[in-house]
Amino acid sequence: MAKKLFCFLLTALLAHHISHAQIPVVFNGQPVLAKPMNIAGQTFFYEDLSNDALSFAALKKQIFVPLPEQLLHPVVSSRPFIINWLKFSISNVSGTDTTRLVFSANAHAFVSMYEDGSNALAANETGALHKIFADEPGKPLIVPPGKTNTYYVRIIEKIFYMAPLTAELYTVQGYLAHTAREKKDAGYLFLFMGIALGCIFFMALYTAYQYWLTKDKPILYYTAYATCAGIVWLIICDQRFDLHIFDAWKNHPHIIVSSGIAFFYALFIASMLDVPKRFPGRWKILKVLLCLILLETLVEVHDNLSGHFLFGSNVYYLHLLHIPNLLVNLFLFYLLLTIKSPLKKYLLGGMLSLFLFLFFISHFAFSFTDLPEKVKAFVNFPPFWGVIGVLTEAICFAFALVYRSKLVQDEKNKLQAGYANKLKTDLAQQAQEIEQQHRLLEDEKLKQVEAAFQKKISETEMTALRAQMNPHFIFNCLNSIQLYTLENDAASASVYLTGFSRLMRLVLDNSMSEKVTLKNEIETLRLYIEMEVMRFKDKVRYEITLDDNVDLPYIEVPPLLLQPYVENAIWHGLMHKEEGGKVTIAISQPLSHILHIEITDNGVGRTMSALYKSKSINRHKSFGIKMTTERLQVINQLYDMQTRIDITDLQDDKGNASGTKVIIDIPI
Numbered sequence: 001m002a003k004k005l006f007c008f009l010l011t012a013l014l015a016h017h018i019s020h021a022q023i024p025v026v027f028n029g030q031p032v033l034a035k036p037m038n039i040a041g042q043t044f045f046y047e048d049l050s051n052d053a054l055s056f057a058a059l060k061k062q063i064f065v066p067l068p069e070q071l072l073h074p075v076v077s078s079r080p081f082i083i084n085w086l087k088f089s090i091s092n093v094s095g096t097d098t099t100r101l102v103f104s105a106n107a108h109a110f111v112s113m114y115e116d117g118s119n120a121l122a123a124n125e126t127g128a129l130h131k132i133f134a135d136e137p138g139k140p141l142i143v144p145p146g147k148t149n150t151y152y153v154r155i156i157e158k159i160f161y162m163a164p165l166t167a168e169l170y171t172v173q174g175y176l177a178h179t180a181r182e183k184k185d186a187g188y189l190f191l192f193m194g195i196a197l198g199c200i201f202f203m204a205l206y207t208a209y210q211y212w213l214t215k216d217k218p219i220l221y222y223t224a225y226a227t228c229a230g231i232v233w234l235i236i237c238d239q240r241f242d243l244h245i246f247d248a249w250k251n252h253p254h255i256i257v258s259s260g261i262a263f264f265y266a267l268f269i270a271s272m273l274d275v276p277k278r279f280p281g282r283w284k285i286l287k288v289l290l291c292l293i294l295l296e297t298l299v300e301v302h303d304n305l306s307g308h309f310l311f312g313s314n315v316y317y318l319h320l321l322h323i324p325n326l327l328v329n330l331f332l333f334y335l336l337l338t339i340k341s342p343l344k345k346y347l348l349g350g351m352l353s354l355f356l357f358l359f360f361i362s363h364f365a366f367s368f369t370d371l372p373e374k375v376k377a378f379v380n381f382p383p384f385w386g387v388i389g390v391l392t393e394a395i396c397f398a399f400a401l402v403y404r405s406k407l408v409q410d411e412k413n414k415l416q417a418g419y420a421n422k423l424k425t426d427l428a429q430q431a432q433e434i435e436q437q438h439r440l441l442e443d444e445k446l447k448q449v450e451a452a453f454q455k456k457i458s459e460t461e462m463t464a465l466r467a468q469m470n471p472h473f474i475f476n477c478l479n480s481i482q483l484y485t486l487e488n489d490a491a492s493a494s495v496y497l498t499g500f501s502r503l504m505r506l507v508l509d510n511s512m513s514e515k516v517t518l519k520n521e522i523e524t525l526r527l528y529i530e531m532e533v534m535r536f537k538d539k540v541r542y543e544i545t546l547d548d549n550v551d552l553p554y555i556e557v558p559p560l561l562l563q564p565y566v567e568n569a570i571w572h573g574l575m576h577k578e579e580g581g582k583v584t585i586a587i588s589q590p591l592s593h594i595l596h597i598e599i600t601d602n603g604v605g606r607t608m609s610a611l612y613k614s615k616s617i618n619r620h621k622s623f624g625i626k627m628t629t630e631r632l633q634v635i636n637q638l639y640d641m642q643t644r645i646d647i648t649d650l651q652d653d654k655g656n657a658s659g660t661k662v663i664i665d666i667p668i
Helices: 002-019 056-060 118-123 172-185 187-214 217-241 252-272 280-306 314-320 323-338 344-364 373-379 382-440 443-486 490-511 518-539 563-574 605-615 623-639
Strands: 025-027 044-048 081-092 099-104 110-116 130-134 141-143 148-158 168-171 540-546 581-591 594-601 644-651 657-667
Touching (some): 081 099, 099 172, 168 172, 172 373, 187 217, 187 373, 187 382, 217 252, 217 382, 252 344, 252 382, 323 344, 344 382, 518 563, 518 581, 540 563, 563 605, 605 644
Parallel strands (some): 025 081
Antiparallel strands (some): 099 141, 110 130, 110 148, 581 594, 594 657, 644 657
16 A cells, blocks of 8 residues: 555656656747747646636646647547647747747637746736737747746637647748638638528528518528528638638527528428328428427537536537437438429439538548649538538529429419319300200290390400400510510519519409409509509600599409500500600599590600501500400490590691590499
8 A cells, every 4th residue: 555655656746747847949039930840849738627717826736748649630539528738938048039939739619828927927826827819829929038938728629529739839920921821722712612602692592582472381491491501601611711700609600500401401301292291190200300400409509508518428419419410311311212202303312412522521521632732722621512512402402492383383274274174164064054945935035044145255255355464464564574684684673573573463363353443453554654664764754643533442443444555655655756755644533423534645646656567577466455445345235334435646736646645434
């Protein structure tokens, strides 16, 4: 027992002697270093196992040993939180020159450097250190002439592994040149990462706008997935290129958005395959796996907010942390292999492309050594391959969304065709029934049945004419959209599409009714003219005037009654004038049962319009006027009313054509 105690005391004394026998790095004034000076042999080491930052008074009592050889290489730790201290001294023996050097300990999670001068110790009973920098490498160590300074470096690593503990000294100019070379070599990498991130965020913004228009859940999940992926790679670029975007939040946003990628990624694929409705059992399994991802996220948030790890062993963080994510991806892969869907080739292609690049990263990253520095900056930077994988996957998923939209449209067309066939069959059956009734009823009854049948035919004609109005109206609007597309005017095209979507809602809603309120009709007309104003810019002006006695919400008129005449005025009247012109719509109610409408333009008149039209290769045919005339004839017959339309050519004082006036009197 005494022998063991003696050995223990001897070992402690030797260790204590070693810790105080550290040889300083000696310089005679300012050195000239052609390359970094390795001082690992003159640097001592202490590992803080308390998982907390020691005070300097407590730190001075610890035993520092020479820097172990194995720490000069990457080391996988069994603990998730590691605090290491390095200690070295610099002595300036010059009597006049000051020594200025920069210390580098390699890249670590957190690095702080402190200076321990003899005067500072005497004046500080608490033993506090003078902090030189914290997570701001590059600040010089200044040693005055004839002085020896001792420096302590605190290095903190988290979770995965401990990077090599280097100990190198640079001159200030040498360190600046070193960092400048690194930035220059990574210039093209920075440009590529910026372009890739721009593409990802553009797809997220585009689909966000598409979701705002359609309220389609798969589009929402894709938007969230692309946004989270873009933020994750932006955080990585922030750390790699020192952009200092997320300094105030450190790693907290990275945790949430990293989990968000897997979460929304799974919801996107499940919704595209319609798993919740088609396979409720598999959907329950997927929801359990998504709950595991949420629990994993809560653990990481706890660790970062509290500053302490929930699990003391690194087994969880190295091996178990990513199991929920892995299980979700394996289950999604299983769904894609077993579920029949025309979208699976796009979804499977996106998933496999990401896995391929991740496999490449895990097996070949950092293995390219015999390449130019600018090339190695790409291929030996794992996020480069990761962002390519995410971008490829996002593009494949975007293709899946586009193809899904095509399938939805095909289904709508099929339903519409089926409805038209059913309507045709119903009409034929009704006609056959009426024909049978004709043979059975008396002459007077026969006339009544024929009158009812004629009314039915008129209603059918009205439906058919309204159905013709919609494609014609859409065709005119698409002409305007095509113009902006050809001019590459994306901003105007976006504004035009917004107005177009509002107009289509009104047109489609109105086309289902035989009559709409005058307020609704004017709103539709105003939207149409606004889009024509955008298309022809300063060539088209308009004015809509209403008498005070016109009751907009209660007066009803046939839908899209005025638009063809306004369109005719713009296309055949104003467009043939170089400076354009103005369309005026005046609505009044001279009698309680008559609605009086005047549509006046100061165009070239019908005679000149016909002349221009005969010389034009692309002759604009007034289908809208023709169909509106036919509709009014049917309405007059159906409701036993007389709607009057007069078209007058206007002339100036010299007898020249100065425009056209359309007068419409509608009984109400």
